[in-house]
Amino acid sequence: MNAMTIPVALVEEADLNADLLAENVRLLQLDELKDELIATVSHELRTPLTSIVGYLELLQAPDAGPLTDQQAQFLGVIRRSAERLLSLVSDLLLMAQVESGGMRLERESVDVATIARDCLAAVGPSAASRSIAMELMADAATVFGDRRLLGEVVDNLLSNAVKFTPEGGSIAVRVGRLDDRVLLTVRDSGIGIPADEQKDLFARFYRTRDAARRAVPGSGLGLSIVKAIVDAHGGEVTVESAVSEGSTFRVVLPANHSLPAEERSS
Numbered sequence: 001m002n003a004m005t006i007p008v009a010l011v012e013e014a015d016l017n018a019d020l021l022a023e024n025v026r027l028l029q030l031d032e033l034k035d036e037l038i039a040t041v042s043h044e045l046r047t048p049l050t051s052i053v054g055y056l057e058l059l060q061a062p063d064a065g066p067l068t069d070q071q072a073q074f075l076g077v078i079r080r081s082a083e084r085l086l087s088l089v090s091d092l093l094l095m096a097q098v099e100s101g102g103m104r105l106e107r108e109s110v111d112v113a114t115i116a117r118d119c120l121a122a123v124g125p126s127a128a129s130r131s132i133a134m135e136l137m138a139d140a141a142t143v144f145g146d147r148r149l150l151g152e153v154v155d156n157l158l159s160n161a162v163k164f165t166p167e168g169g170s171i172a173v174r175v176g177r178l179d180d181r182v183l184l185t186v187r188d189s190g191i192g193i194p195a196d197e198q199k200d201l202f203a204r205f206y207r208t209r210d211a212a213r214r215a216v217p218g219s220g221l222g223l224s225i226v227k228a229i230v231d232a233h234g235g236e237v238t239v240e241s242a243v244s245e246g247s248t249f250r251v252v253l254p255a256n257h258s259l260p261a262e263e264r265s266s
């Protein structure tokens, strides 16, 4: 072969590689743009929505003045819709943060039992309104983690438990230490999850056939966010469930004392 002639096939292959590279760069840029767009839009929607929900709370406060039954009913509908929107927008925002360069943790010593207690108090009213009994058994269990994000984990698991448990059911939350790990379980007596769907639960936007059929509100983002947060803390989340018998979500996190001293907060 003459040193100056380059076979056509090689030239074509080089062209193809350059095209593929350019296409890859373009797709990466588009992906970044998508993340930025989701983050910006979610952020811009969150602020006014938070304000709407806050003012609705004021209107519904017992000392806000008399409302007719119909006004009270309408306010209830507006509030539920606004809260659904707020929760969807918050999930989208968190997902965008996870997607764009992973999750930045603001770590400190956090007691998971305290987080669970606070989250339980927050979902208490919606559970009580459907006669769902809630029980908490928690021993102090400290991890070196991000308080806000770990709150998201417990919030998501608990609000799912409430959503997917029919009236009169029960939810039990346990927090404790297991060797050098912290264990959190959220068990409900709800509708359960078919075995063949359990492997997909933690994928983005996944909703079980049953959830879609029953038109239970939700985006299918919550559990993917739970998994991303737990992974970022070096932990693991698993599920055990049987249809009509309920579900148990189990989160295992490294305990504070199991981390090297220089990584721990004082």
Ligand code: ADP
Pocket (backbone or CB within 6 Å): 156, 160, 161, 164, 188, 190, 191, 192, 193, 201, 206, 207, 208, 209, 210, 211, 212, 217, 218, 219, 220, 221, 222, 223, 224, 247
């Ligand atoms: P969302 O609840 O917003 O739909 P998630 O990602 O939190 O999204 O949950 C994904 C799906 O997993 C739900 O739609 C539901 O089908 C199922 N699921 C989650 N938690 C439970 C539970 N405690 N009991 C029954 N099904 C559940």
